[in-house]
Amino acid sequence: xxxxxxxxxxxxxxxxxxxxxxxxxxGKAFEQLSAGTVSMPPILRMDMEDKNGEVDVKTAYVPxxxxxxxxxxxxxFDNPKKGLSTTSGLxxxxxxxxxxxxxxxxxxGYLTDVRTAAAGAxxxxxxxxxxxxxxxxxxxxxxxxxxxxALCMVRSIETILVWGRDxxxxxxxxxxxxxxxxxxxxxxxxxxxxxxxxxxxxxxxxSRSPLITADMLHPGLHITAMGSDAEHKNEIAPEVIAEVDxxxxxxxxxxxxxxxxxxxxGAGTVPEDMPVAELGAILSGTIPGRTDADQxxxxxxxxxxxxxxxxxxxxxxxxxxxxxxxKIAN
Amino acid sequence: xxxxxxxxxxxxxxxxxxxxxxxxxxGKAFEQLSAGTVSMPPILRMDMEDKNGEVDVKTAYVPxxxxxxxxxxxxxFDNPKKGLSTTSGLxxxxxxxxxxxxxxxxxxGYLTDVRTAAAGAxxxxxxxxxxxxxxxxxxxxxxxxxxxxALCMVRSIETILVWGRDxxxxxxxxxxxxxxxxxxxxxxxxxxxxxxxxxxxxxxxxSRSPLITADMLHPGLHITAMGSDAEHKNEIAPEVIAEVDxxxxxxxxxxxxxxxxxxxxGAGTVPEDMPVAELGAILSGTIPGRTDADQxxxxxxxxxxxxxxxxxxxxxxxxxxxxxxxKIAN
Numbered sequence: 244x245x246x247x248x249x250x251x252x253x254x255x256x257x258x259x260x261x262x263x264x265x266x267x268x269x270g271k272a273f274e275q276l277s278a279g280t281v282s283m284p285p286i287l288r289m290d291m292e293d294k295n296g297e298v299d300v301k302t303a304y305v306p307x308x309x310x311x312x313x314x315x316x317x318x319x320f321d322n323p324k325k326g327l328s329t330t331s332g333l334x335x336x337x338x339x340x341x342x343x344x345x346x347x348x349x350x351x352g353y354l355t356d357v358r359t360a361a362a363g364a365x366x367x368x369x370x371x372x373x374x375x376x377x378x379x380x381x382x383x384x385x386x387x388x389x390x391x392x393a394l395c396m397v398r399s400i401e402t403i404l405v406w407g408r409d410x411x412x413x414x415x416x417x418x419x420x421x422x423x424x425x426x427x428x429x430x431x432x433x434x435x436x437x438x439x440x441x442x443x444x445x446x447x448x449x450s451r452s453p454l455i456t457a458d459m460l461h462p463g464l465h466i467t468a469m470g471s472d473a474e475h476k477n478e479i480a481p482e483v484i485a486e487v488d489x490x491x492x493x494x495x496x497x498x499x500x501x502x503x504x505x506x507x508x509g510a511g512t513v514p515e516d517m518p519v520a521e522l523g524a525i526l527s528g529t530i531p532g533r534t535d536a537d538q539x540x541x542x543x544x545x546x547x548x549x550x551x552x553x554x555x556x557x558x559x560x561x562x563x564x565x566x567x568x569x570k571i572a573n
Numbered sequence: 574x575x576x577x578x579x580x581x582x583x584x585x586x587x588x589x590x591x592x593x594x595x596x597x598x599x600g601k602a603f604e605q606l607s608a609g610t611v612s613m614p615p616i617l618r619m620d621m622e623d624k625n626g627e628v629d630v631k632t633a634y635v636p637x638x639x640x641x642x643x644x645x646x647x648x649x650f651d652n653p654k655k656g657l658s659t660t661s662g663l664x665x666x667x668x669x670x671x672x673x674x675x676x677x678x679x680x681x682g683y684l685t686d687v688r689t690a691a692a693g694a695x696x697x698x699x700x701x702x703x704x705x706x707x708x709x710x711x712x713x714x715x716x717x718x719x720x721x722x723a724l725c726m727v728r729s730i731e732t733i734l735v736w737g738r739d740x741x742x743x744x745x746x747x748x749x750x751x752x753x754x755x756x757x758x759x760x761x762x763x764x765x766x767x768x769x770x771x772x773x774x775x776x777x778x779x780s781r782s783p784l785i786t787a788d789m790l791h792p793g794l795h796i797t798a799m800g801s802d803a804e805h806k807n808e809i810a811p812e813v814i815a816e817v818d819x820x821x822x823x824x825x826x827x828x829x830x831x832x833x834x835x836x837x838x839g840a841g842t843v844p845e846d847m848p849v850a851e852l853g854a855i856l857s858g859t860i861p862g863r864t865d866a867d868q869x870x871x872x873x874x875x876x877x878x879x880x881x882x883x884x885x886x887x888x889x890x891x892x893x894x895x896x897x898x899x900k901i902a903n
Contacts, residue, residue: 247679249579251903287617291634291641296672300630300643304621311621313630315643315665317672331673333665335645342626342647343661347677349577349903571899573581573679 248346248559248568255350258561261357261389263396265554269361270368270526272305272553273493277523281305283548286497288473295320298332299472303548310336310345312555314548316355328352334555346559346568354558358550360389362493362522363445363467364397366542369525369532370491371443371465376401379441381434381455381478382448383407383416386469388423390445395424404431404440435459438466446470446478453480453506460486462537469544471502479503479541481510488538489531491520497545504543578676578889578898585680588891591687591719593726595884599691600698600856602635602883603823607853611635613878616827618803625650628662629802633878640666640675642885644878646685658682664885676889676898684888688880690719692823692852693775693797694727696872699855699862700821701773701795706731709771711764711785711808712778713737713746716799718753720775725754734761734770765789768796776800776808783810783836790816792867799874801832809833809871811840818868819861821850827875834873 250258259265275281283303290297296319304311316332323329330352336345348354367375378400380387391403403426407413413430421428431437438444438459446454448470455466457480466487470478484490484507492498498519499505507513522542525532533540562568580588589595605611613633620627626649634641646662653659660682666675678684697705708730710717721733733756737743743760751758761767768774768789776784778800785796787810796817800808814820814837822828828849829835837843852872855862863870892898 249901251901282619282621284617284619287614287630287632289612289614289632289634291612291669293636294669298632298643298667298672300617300632302617302619302628302630304619306623313628313645317667319670319672322671325671327671331671333674335663337628337647339621339624340649341652341655341657341661342628342649344663344679349674349901351903569899569901571579571581571679573681
């Protein structure tokens with residue numbers, strides 16, 4: 244008789260938080276991904292149009308880890324009207340030697356929030372100016388908050404600008420970020436105000452048309468675009484991709500199919516074979532990231548299964564060490 | 574606070590068995606699939622070569638059902654050397670209105686076994702001669718046993734021939750089938766003996782080279798090929814696909830990429846646009862199946878997410894009605 248460990252969101256929140264350890268874990272995962280040893284298939288995605296819903300499944304196998312994770316992320320966009328969260332889901336950790344199910348992490352999307360924010364910090368570490376002090380965020384959701392928290396762990400941020408379509412939500416988001424980071428936070432009047440006033444900008448929206456345009460760029464800027472994870476989403480104008488000095492991403496193939504690179508190739512502003520720096524390759528020193536304080540850099544994050552395997556196996560180890568969870572004999 | 578219901582293999586085995594109700598359920602699922610209302614993305618597949626392992630994820634959304642399932646099927650082929658089963662895994666049932674996780678079905682592959690065998694019975698119902706009495710099975714694993722049990726529910730089978738590469742395993746399989754079905758079962762000397770001596774043959778192997786060749790075909794034969802579910806697997810010679818009167822399958826697109834059709838197209842024995850009858854279309858009467866007792870028919874089963882959603886949502890309903898499972902507050 245085998246056992247499966249069931250972990251609740253509450254237990255998972257106790258086990259792992261967005262901290263410098265999570266950031267380091269995700270950075271290492273990207274290095275493994277770019278080193279070519281990881282097996283990571285394309286994302287499974289299913290749309291349920293009559294429900295305004297979708298589900299994504301991601302996975303990756305990292306040789307050397309004792310487990311691999313499968314992450315299931317539903318997104319149902321009418322949920323907020325019912326007072327429910329848009330996203331939910333879970334991660335499954337399998338034994339890497341037998342394939343057997345070891346644990347179910349009922350995180351309702353929490354671990355995805357953590358690993359996504361951690362990836363933003365990794366992107367800033369790899370590409371943003373060391374002396375960046377002014378940050379900005381486009382969007383007012385959970386990731387707007389978490390991305391700014393993560394960024395403050397890796398750069399000495401002094402001021403943060405927030406922009407969202409809904410001024411009330413932007414104000415609430417600014418308050419939350421100020422409380423969480425102890426940094427001075429202001430609501431900006433426009434995307435252009437955020438970008439021109441910041442050294443580092445993170446875009447966190449599900450936008451279907453570009454928010455950041457080429458006229459907003461200025462020397463030394465770093466942009467992390469984390470909103471687009473599907474063909475129809477687009478936060479960055481195709482001209483921007485052509486103008487930046489370094490175009491980086493978590494996974495080249497995904498950015499070219501689901502992310503910002505996809506739109507730039509489609510618009511013809513960049514060639515299909517344009518040079519792309521994967522974060523992992525920059526982190527491991529295989530290819531350069533920012534080489535000059537005045538360069539403009541951009542990192543497109545589409546979200547990868549290797550992040551899920553990294554956070555899930557780490558979280559399970561912490562939970563086991565703490566005796567968390569309900570064991571189901573099976 | 575929401576609840577997630579955790580169901581063990583034991584509970585699932587009590588809730589659902591391979592019976593005529595499961596067969597009917599799977600037949601209905603195929604009809605829905607071929608009617609075009611179902612959303613079913615391509616299978617996610619990841620190989621872990623250094624572990625001789627793989628994992629498949631399947632899903633489908635059937636409008637009208639209150640849930641959709643995601644099925645995770647690991648296959649680790651060194652497990653038997655350790656005294657462990659090759660396959661394992663689980664199904665997750667999500668609420669179709671919110672995407673939230675309703676239940677985890679820790680079936681270790683049991684529900685896949687049931688829905689796969691049920692699909693074999695559906696294929697025989699749709700395509701085999703009404704008066705078929707002689708059946709044969711190639712392979713000696715769990716599906717060899719279950720396919721013959723399922724077949725005996727839908728046709729009046731009097732004798733069964735079994736062939737496997739390992740004579741000892743074939744004998745054990747024959748004994749098990751005889752006990753389960755009450756039918757006379759014999760071990761055959763060759764694949765050719767099975768095929769020439771049967772009205773209905775089911776192939777259940779992971780073979781990488783064809784087992785059934787064109788010279789074995791005879792009038793009135795029906796073959797169900799359920800072994801191939803990946804590019805490199807192949808049970809039926811390309812010439813056979815060209816010679817049969819009706820080529821059917823569970824899902825055209827999958828057969829053309831992962832199944833027997835894929836090899837025939839690759840070998841050039843059939844054109845890419847050859848007429849293919851999906852099981853669901855035959856069952857709903859949209860296109861004819863067998864129209865003459867002397868026709869030779871073949872059905873390629875690659876396994877579909879719609880079967881998983883059908884069996885999982887049905888099983889969950891039975892479990893809820895019986896008060897099965899462990900509720901986890903989350």
